[in-house]
Structures are given as C-alpha cells and as structure tokens.
Amino acid sequence: MSGLVVIRDTRLKDLLVYWETKRQGRPMPLAGDVAILDLAFILPNLLWVEIEHDPRRYRYRRVGNELERIYGSSIEGLYIDQMPGFLYRRIASRAYAEVVEGREPVCRILSFSMVSWFAKYERLLLPVSSTGDKVDVVLGAIVPEFGPVKS
Numbered sequence: 001m002s003g004l005v006v007i008r009d010t011r012l013k014d015l016l017v018y019w020e021t022k023r024q025g026r027p028m029p030l031a032g033d034v035a036i037l038d039l040a041f042i043l044p045n046l047l048w049v050e051i052e053h054d055p056r057r058y059r060y061r062r063v064g065n066e067l068e069r070i071y072g073s074s075i076e077g078l079y080i081d082q083m084p085g086f087l088y089r090r091i092a093s094r095a096y097a098e099v100v101e102g103r104e105p106v107c108r109i110l111s112f113s114m115v116s117w118f119a120k121y122e123r124l125l126l127p128v129s130s131t132g133d134k135v136d137v138v139l140g141a142i143v144p145e146f147g148p149v150k151s
Contacts, residue, residue: 007107009143011042012124016105019126019139027103031130031137036062047125047140051100057081058096058138067142099125100135120145 007013018038022029039046048062058080068074075083080092091110098106104127111120121144128137 007122007124008109009122011045012107012122012141012143015039015042015124015139015141016107016126019105026132028127028129028132028135030132031128034128034139042141045141045143047138047142049096049138049140051096051136051138053134053136056097056100058093064141066144070144095123095125096138099127099138103127103135 007016019029019034022033024033036043036046036048042064044064044066046062046064047060047067050059050061051057052059060075060078060080063071063074063076068076080089080096083089083092095106095108105124107122107124109120109122121142123140123142125138125140127135128139130136
C-alpha cells in the first residue's frame with residue numbers, strides 16, 4: 001500500500017480488514033458490496049466521497065457526525081471545490097487523487113499546530129468501484145485529536 005504508515009487506531013484497522021474482505025480478491029470492492037450498516041463501529045468518523053470524471057470532482061455523499069462537528073456544519077452533498085478554505089481544498093483533493101490514481105489504500109497521519117493548540121488526525125482512504133474497473137468512490141475515515149500545546 002502506498003502511503004501506508006502503521007495504522008494506530010483500532011477502528012481504522014477494522015475498516016481496512018472490512019475493505020479487504022469485501023474485495024474478494026479484486027483490486028477493490030464493489031460499491032454495492034459495502035454496507036454502511038456494517039460500518040457502525042466507525043460511522044461517526046466515516047467519509048463516502050463520490051468521484052466524478054471529466055472533469056474530476058469529489059463530492060461528499062456521507063459524512064459522519066463527528067467530522068461534521070469539526071467542520072462546523074453539514075457538508076453532505078458538497079463538492080470539495082465548494083468548501084471554504086484553499087488549504088483544505090488542496091489537501092483533500094490531493095488525498096483523494098492519490099487513492100483514485102493509485103487504486104490502493106492510503107493512510108496518513110497529519111499534524112497542524114498554532115501557538116497554543118494542535119490538531120492531529122489519522123486518515124485512512126480506500127478505493128471502491130461501482131463497475132470494478134475504476135475508482136469512483138473513496139471510502140474513508142478520519143480520527144482526530146485536538147489539544148493545547150504543552151509548554
């Protein structure tokens with residue numbers, strides 16, 4: 001797996017195991033084989049992102065309530081290019097493009113800090129296909145951690 005670090009969060013590990021079982025020897029699972037109800041263990045942190053091709057655009061179809069709390073509102077139905085914040089759009093677009101082009105799971109740990117606080121998150125993104133030949137869904141989960149910077 002490209003970009004794979006050691007997955008620390010057990011829910012992300014379980015999501016990867018679920019994805020592997022749904023693959024059934026294929027490069028990626030079919031969208032119809034992935035049941036949201038099976039993902040209750042990670043639902044608050046879940047992302048279901050549809051990919052449109054020609055031109056490529058990423059649309060949030062399902063976003064867990066923990067992530068929407070962090071974003072400050074519902075982003076379901078929005079495209080990345082409709083999201084506020086250039087940096088957010090840039091980081092998210094690159095992350096989804098890596099999964100679409102590489103056709104394999106990608107896990108990253110990202111950290112941000114300001115003078116008095118930090119934010120860190122572990123993100124697992126998984127390719128899914130409705131046809132079996134190209135990635136048209138990214139199934140992902142983000143596990144955030146926030147706190148004050150220790151002096």
